[in-house]
Amino acid sequence: GDSVTQTEGPVTVSESESLIINCTYSATSIAYPNLFWYVRYPGEGLQLLLKVITAGQKGSSRGFEATYNKETTSFHLQKASVQESDSAVYYCALGDQGTGYQNFYFGKGTSLTVIP
Amino acid sequence: NSKVIQTPRYLVKGQGQKAKMRCIPEKGHPVVFWYQQNKNNEFKFLINFQNQEVLQQIDMTEKRFSAECPSNSPCSLEIQSSEAGDSALYLCASSPPRGYEQYFGPGTRLTVL
Numbered sequence: 001g002d003s004v005t006q007t008e009g010p011v012t013v014s015e016s017e018s019l020i021i022n023c024t025y026s027a028t029s030i031a032y033p034n035l036f037w038y039v040r041y042p043g044e045g046l047q048l049l050l051k052v053i054t055a056g057q058k059g060s061s062r063g064f065e066a067t068y069n070k071e072t073t074s075f076h077l078q079k080a081s082v083q084e085s086d087s088a089v090y091y092c093a094l095g096d097q098g099t100g101y102q103n104f105y106f107g108k109g110t111s112l113t114v115i116p
Numbered sequence: 117n118s119k120v121i122q123t124p125r126y127l128v129k130g131q132g133q134k135a136k137m138r139c140i141p142e143k144g145h146p147v148v149f150w151y152q153q154n155k156n157n158e159f160k161f162l163i164n165f166q167n168q169e170v171l172q173q174i175d176m177t178e179k180r181f182s183a184e185c186p187s188n189s190p191c192s193l194e195i196q197s198s199e200a201g202d203s204a205l206y207l208c209a210s211s212p213p214r215g216y217e218q219y220f221g222p223g224t225r226l227t228v229l
Binding site: 034036038044045046047048051053089095097101102103104105106108109 | 117118147149151156157158159161164166171172207211216217218219220221222223
């Protein structure tokens with residue numbers, strides 16, 4: 001089926017260290033997958049962090065990057081130097097470009113704590 | 117930041133009671149989605165609409181859940197007879213025309229006692 005698997009949390013990183021949160025997907029019924037990272041900061045709603053709709057492309061936002069790798073079916077989230085304000089729960093999501101109304105498949109989230 | 121509005125933020129019901137929550141999508145977004153996020157952080161798609169028409173819904177939604185998106189009124193999701201297992205965060209999202217992303221509201225946290 002269609003699904004997303006991501007790094008199980010919680011993840012704790014010291015400020016200024018690098019970060020990678022792994023995300024792999026299975027898109028058996030989706031011909032043209034779209035990939036997204038969402039973030040939920042403490043006390044806030046789910047926000048779109050970045051998106052990539054074309055395989056091989058990279059998305060970036062707020063210092064985070066993710067590359068859509070069709071060969072390895074992965075969309076890992078990376079940041080070279082995290083800040084305390086990056087503490088949040090990160091969700092990888094898979095959508096379907098082929099339909100006009102994509103319902104997303106989400107990973108279970110990765111809770112990140114950045115220690116100052 | 118998303119402009120999807122969801123009310124109420126918190127809802128507490130007894131088993132067997134009706135539970136109703138509302139969503140106002142971002143202006144100009146024709147597609148609306150409802151998801152359920154359980155205590156294990158798992159998302160479950162429930163139903164979506166394009167304008168006022170249902171596009172997809174899961175089997176669970178067809179039984180105790182009902183939803184609508186009337187013209188010029190908030191969308192709503194209603195559980196006819198709440199069960200303990202319905203306790204979850206209910207998220208509404210909207211998507212712009214020809215857009216690939218979804219914009220989420222803050223959610224309604226339902227607790228069924």
